[in-house]
Amino acid sequence: MTESLWAEECDVLVVGSGGGALVGAYVAGHEGLAVTVVEATDKFGGTTAYSGGGMWLPCNAVLRRAGDNDTMEAARSYFRAVVGDRTPRELQDAFLDNGAPLIDYLERDEHFAFEVLPWPDYFGLAPESRAGGRHIVPLGMRGSTLGDLRDELRPPLPTERRGHPLPRWVSGGQALIGRLLLALSEQPSTTLYRNSVCDELVLENGAVVGAVVVRDGKRTKIKARRGVLIASGGFENNAEMRKRWGVPGDTKDSMGPGGNMGAAISAAIKIGADTDLMGEAWWSPGITHPDGTSTFSLWFTGGIFVNDAGERFTNESMAYDRIGRDIIDAVNDGSLSMPYWMIYDDREGEVPPVQASNVPMAESADYVHTGLRHTADTLEALAALIGVPGPALEATVERFNKQAEIGTDEDFHRGEEAYDKAFVPEGGSALVPISQGPFHAAAFGLSDLGTKGGLRTDPHARVLDAAGSPIPGLYAAGNSMAAVSGTTYPGGGNPIAASVVFGYLAALDMAGGKD
Numbered sequence: 001m002t003e004s005l006w007a008e009e010c011d012v013l014v015v016g017s018g019g020g021a022l023v024g025a026y027v028a029g030h031e032g033l034a035v036t037v038v039e040a041t042d043k044f045g046g047t048t049a050y051s052g053g054g055m056w057l058p059c060n061a062v063l064r065r066a067g068d069n070d071t072m073e074a075a076r077s078y079f080r081a082v083v084g085d086r087t088p089r090e091l092q093d094a095f096l097d098n099g100a101p102l103i104d105y106l107e108r109d110e111h112f113a114f115e116v117l118p119w120p121d122y123f124g125l126a127p128e129s130r131a132g133g134r135h136i137v138p139l140g141m142r143g144s145t146l147g148d149l150r151d152e153l154r155p156p157l158p159t160e161r162r163g164h165p166l167p168r169w170v171s172g173g174q175a176l177i178g179r180l181l182l183a184l185s186e187q188p189s190t191t192l193y194r195n196s197v198c199d200e201l202v203l204e205n206g207a208v209v210g211a212v213v214v215r216d217g218k219r220t221k222i223k224a225r226r227g228v229l230i231a232s233g234g235f236e237n238n239a240e241m242r243k244r245w246g247v248p249g250d251t252k253d254s255m256g257p258g259g260n261m262g263a264a265i266s267a268a269i270k271i272g273a274d275t276d277l278m279g280e281a282w283w284s285p286g287i288t289h290p291d292g293t294s295t296f297s298l299w300f301t302g303g304i305f306v307n308d309a310g311e312r313f314t315n316e317s318m319a320y321d322r323i324g325r326d327i328i329d330a331v332n333d334g335s336l337s338m339p340y341w342m343i344y345d346d347r348e349g350e351v352p353p354v355q356a357s358n359v360p361m362a363e364s365a366d367y368v369h370t371g372l373r374h375t376a377d378t379l380e381a382l383a384a385l386i387g388v389p390g391p392a393l394e395a396t397v398e399r400f401n402k403q404a405e406i407g408t409d410e411d412f413h414r415g416e417e418a419y420d421k422a423f424v425p426e427g428g429s430a431l432v433p434i435s436q437g438p439f440h441a442a443a444f445g446l447s448d449l450g451t452k453g454g455l456r457t458d459p460h461a462r463v464l465d466a467a468g469s470p471i472p473g474l475y476a477a478g479n480s481m482a483a484v485s486g487t488t489y490p491g492g493g494n495p496i497a498a499s500v501v502f503g504y505l506a507a508l509d510m511a512g513g514k515d
Contacts, residue, residue: 039194203271
C-alpha cells in the first residue's frame with residue numbers, strides 16, 4: 001500500500017474508549033507518540049463509564065498509604081489459586097506485577113487521584129484471600145470540572161436507560177473516564193473521534209500497519225506507524241457472534257453499551273489472530289424489568305432463589321459471577337427455566353430486597369401487571385402463581401428458616417465468606433428467614449457485564465496468531481482481549497484493572513519502538 005492511500009496517519013491507533021483504551025492512549029501520548037482514538041458510538045467511556053470504576057491492583061501506592069500490608073507473594077498465591085492454569089502464568093504475572101507501577105505512573109499527573117474502597121475478594125476461602133480486598137477507585141469530582149467534555153462522556157445507566165437527570169457529581173467509572181479525557185485534552189498529539197467503527201485491519205508483510213474506520217458513513221484508512229490497540233469492549237450486543245461462540249444469555253440482558261458488537265475483534269480474527277474464552281462473560285443474576293430486560297443485580301438483603309422444582313440451587317449472597325455460573329449450570333442440566341424466582345417475605349415490603357439493580361426499578365404495579373412480581377398470603381398459593389410445586393417450596397423455605405435460626409447454611413454455605421457478609425449490618429446474618437407474610441416472588445434472569453473472550457495476547461498485550469507468535473503491530477486490552485483471569489472473576493474491579501494494565505503495557509511496548 002502506498003503512502004498516498006492513507007487518509008490519516010498516527011503513531012498509535014486506539015480502537016475504543018473505555019478504561020483500557022484511554023489509559024493506552026494516555027500513556028502512548030505521554031511517551032511522545034501521536035495518538036488517534038476511534039470510538040464506535042457517540043459517547044466516550046465504554047462499559048467502564050457504567051461501572052463503579054473499581055480496580056483490583058495489589059500492593060499499589062494508594063493501598064499502601066492506607067496501611068495495606070499485603071504482599072505480592074500473597075496476591076499471586078490468591079490469583080493462582082482462583083485462576084489456576086487456565087491462562088498462561090506469564091500473562092498472569094504481567095497483570096499482577098504491573099498494576100502498582102501503572103498507578104505510580106498515573107499519580108505523577110495531577111489529573112489522577114484514587115482512594116481505597118474496601119471490597120472483599122470473591123473467593124473468600126481461597127489461600128491469601130483478603131476480606132478488605134485489593135481494590136481502589138478514582139476520586140469523584142464535580143461534573144462541571146469536565147466542561148464540554150461532560151457532553152461527550154457516556155452517562156451512567158440510570159440516565160442513559162431510564163432518563164434520570166445527570167448527577168452533579170461524577171464518580172466511579174465516570175470519574176475514571178472523565179479524568180482520562182481531561183488529561184488527553186492536554187496532549188496536543190492526541191486526537192479523539194466518535195461515531196467511528198473500526199471493522200478492517202490493514203496488513204503489510206505480515207504486520208498490521210493501520211486500519212479502516214467507518215466514520216459518519218465514510219470509510220477512512222488510518223496509518224498507524226507503531227501499532228493498533230484494540231480495546232473496544234466485547235461482542236455482548238452481537239446476537240450472531242454470541243450464538244456462534246455459544247455465549248449463554250441474551251443481548252437485551254447485557255450491560256455493555258450498544259456499540260459493543262465485536263467489529264474490531266472480528267477484523268483481527270480475519271487476519272489470523274487467535275482467540276480464547278469466546279464462550280465466556282462476566283456473569284450475574286439480573287432482576288427482570290417490565291421492559292423485558294434483566295439487569296446486573298447485587299446487594300441482596302434477603303430472599304432465596306429457587307429452581308423449577310421450588311428448591312434452592314445456589315448461595316444467594318456470594319459474588320455475582322459465581323451465582324451466574326450456578327444459574328448457567330442449572331439451565332444446562334434442565335433444572336432451571338427463565339425466569340427463575342427470588343422468594344422473600346414482607347419485612348422490607350413488596351419491593352424485592354435488591355439494593356443495587358444498576359438500572360433503576362420501575363413502579364411496583366408495572367412488575368405486577370407484567371407477571372414479574374407475585375404476592376400471596378401463603379407459600380402454597382405463591383408457588384401456584386410462579387409454577388413450582390407447593391409442598392416443595394414450603395419445604396425449601398422451612399429448611400432455610402431452620403438454618404437461618406442456627407446461623408449455618410448446610411446446603412450452600414451462605415454467610416461463610418467475607419463477600420457473603422459484605423452487605424450485612426454489623427451483628428447481623430446473611431441468612432434472613434422468610435417468615436413474615438404475605439410472601440413475594442420476583443422474576444430474575446441471567447445478566448452479564450460483557451463478554452470476556454477475545455484476542456489471545458502475550459505479556460506485552462501483543463495479539464498472537466494460531467501458532468502463538470505475535471502479530472506485529474497489533475495489541476489488545478479489556479474485553480477485546482481474552483481475560484487474564486480465565487473463567488473466573490477473582491475480585492471486584494478485576495475487569496477494569498486488567499484492562500488498564502494491558503492498555504498500559506501495550507502503549508509502553510509501542511513507545512519502546514521509538515526512533
